[in-house]
Amino acid sequence: MTIRKVLLTVVGHVDHGKTSLLDKIRRTAVAKAEAGGITQAIGVSIIPLDTIQKICGKLLDVFKGKLTVPGLLAIDTPGHAAFTSLRKRGGSLADIAILVVDINEGFKPQTIESLEILKANKVPFVIAANKIDLINAWQYDPNKNLLDNINALDYNIQGAFEKKMYDLVNKISEFNLPAERFDRIQDYTQQIAIIPISALSGQGIPELLMVLTGLAQRFLEKNLQIEEKGFGKGTILEVKEEKGLGTTLDVILYNGSLKVGDTLIIGDVEQPIIAKIRALMEPAELSEMR
Numbered sequence: 001m002t003i004r005k006v007l008l009t010v011v012g013h014v015d016h017g018k019t020s021l022l023d024k025i026r027r028t029a030v031a032k033a034e035a036g037g038i039t040q041a042i043g044v045s046i047i048p049l050d051t052i053q054k055i056c057g058k059l060l061d062v063f064k065g066k067l068t069v070p071g072l073l074a075i076d077t078p079g080h081a082a083f084t085s086l087r088k089r090g091g092s093l094a095d096i097a098i099l100v101v102d103i104n105e106g107f108k109p110q111t112i113e114s115l116e117i118l119k120a121n122k123v124p125f126v127i128a129a130n131k132i133d134l135i136n137a138w139q140y141d142p143n144k145n146l147l148d149n150i151n152a153l154d155y156n157i158q159g160a161f162e163k164k165m166y167d168l169v170n171k172i173s174e175f176n177l178p179a180e181r182f183d184r185i186q187d188y189t190q191q192i193a194i195i196p197i198s199a200l201s202g203q204g205i206p207e208l209l210m211v212l213t214g215l216a217q218r219f220l221e222k223n224l225q226i227e228e229k230g231f232g233k234g235t236i237l238e239v240k241e242e243k244g245l246g247t248t249l250d251v252i253l254y255n256g257s258l259k260v261g262d263t264l265i266i267g268d269v270e271q272p273i274i275a276k277i278r279a280l281m282e283p284a285e286l287s288e289m290r
Contacts, residue, residue, distance in 0.1 A: 002225070002226060002228055003026075003068060003069065003070060003221065003224045003225055003255075004226045005018065005046065005068070005071045005072055006072050006095050006212075006220065007096075007252065008069070008072045008073065008074045008077040008095070008212065009074075009093050009094035009097045009218045010022060010075065010076050010097070011036075011097055011098070011099055011114035011117070011118070011282045012098075012101060012111055012114055013101070013102070013107075013108035013109065015111060015166065016075055016102040016105070016108070016111070016130060017099075017128075017131060017185065017199040019096070019101045020093075020111065020130075020168065020199035021098070021130065021149060021199040022045065022074055022076050024199050024200075024202050024205055025051070025055065025074075025284060026045060026047070026286045026287070027132065035181075038251065043076050044047055044074070044076075044121075044237070044250065044283065045074050045286065045287060046071065046072075046073055046074075046283060046285045046286070047072040047073075047285075047286065048070070048285050048286075049067065049069065049070055049270065051071070052071065052072070052209050052213060053067075055205060055209055056206045057206065058212050060210060062210075062214070063213075063214070063217070067217065068107060069213060069215060069216050069217050069224070069249070073234060073254075074213045075237070076282075090272070091154065094121075094123050095216065095224070096124050096126075096212060096220065097122075097124070097130050097210070099118065099125050099128070099131050100251055101127055101128070101168060103131055103168065104131055104134055104137070104164065106168065107171045110169050115151045115172075124215065124219070125192070126182070126193045126194070126208070126211055126212065126215070127172070127179065127194045127195070128195055128197050128208055129165065129168060129194050130197050130198065130199055131194065131198060131200075132161070132198050132203065133198040133200055133201050133203070134195065135161055135164065136151070136160065136161060139153065139154075139157075140198075140201060140203050142201075142202075143208070146203055146204045146207050147207075150191070151284075157268070161196075165196070168193070168194060172192060174178050176246060177192050178191045178192065179191060179192035180193070181191070181195075181196070182194060182195045182207065187190040188214075188218075193211050193215075195207050195208045207234055214254045219285060223228070226254065227255060227256065228256070229243070229257065230256045230257070232253055232256040232257050232258040232262070233253070233254060233256055234252050234254055235251065235254070236249050236251050237250040237268065238250040246277070246278075247275075249264075249266075258277060258279065258280060259280070260279060260280060261277060261279070262278055263275070
């Protein structure tokens with residue numbers, strides 16, 4: 001038995017910063033290349049443990065060197081209203097999710113839709129309250145951690161920030177979900193963690209990754225144990241025609257293994273589809289499969 005990567009999906013309303021958050025972690029610029037800044041397809045990228053350790057630094061000292069989760073497989077879901085079915089597929093597949101919310105705009109239609117998808121599929125999630133850098137007169141010292149920066153804010157700015165935070169807490173409570181800022185949570189099995197972040201500057205991202213890693217290690221480790229030998233089992237995210245390749249499948253393999261020449265049996269609406277694997281390609285770490 002071995003432990004696989006955590007399947008993480010990033011959901012939320014259009015333009016609230018889902019792809020920008022992953023860009024900051026990967027140090028890429030996918031969001032700028034998208035049409036109108038809106039993700040047009042499900043994207044998948046591997047975020048290895050050493051990247052998480054590099055970003056989090058001393059925050060991971062709480063684990064006392066006992067990190068067993070090998071990293072994240074992040075699924076970036078489309079934000080446009082036309083991509084509801086893709087978003088559902090990404091949300092239902094995940095071990096854990098990040099619901100990205102613009103802290104200044106609050107809940108929007110796709111925020112609510114994403115939340116309902118996560119609830120329906122019983123996917124544990126945290127909330128990334130993005131764009132804190134746009135709060136009026138917000139100041140940030142890159143040499144300090146998130147909480148020290150918040151505590152150093154002017155009293156009036158802190159007050160405006162806390163009001164926005166508790167507007168989110170109140171909105172989430174309408175869905176019968178208790179929530180609180182991550183450092184104030186008493187029981188992670190009973191409350192949803194809200195982590196204030198800026199996908200632009202990177203503030204709060206170390207804390208977000210620390211919380212995700214901690215939740216995965218504590219509550220999901222048994223679900224991550226897989227048998228590498230035996231038949232491959234997975235979920236298809238997308239089927240498309242690629243120039244020079246023909247029909248390609250974007251697949252999350254969550255158990256067993258696949259090799260070139262293997263026979264695939266794919267569930268379809270009318271009858272199973274049987275095909276042979278001609279080639280296997282995997283995205284490089286910190287790059288994105290599109």
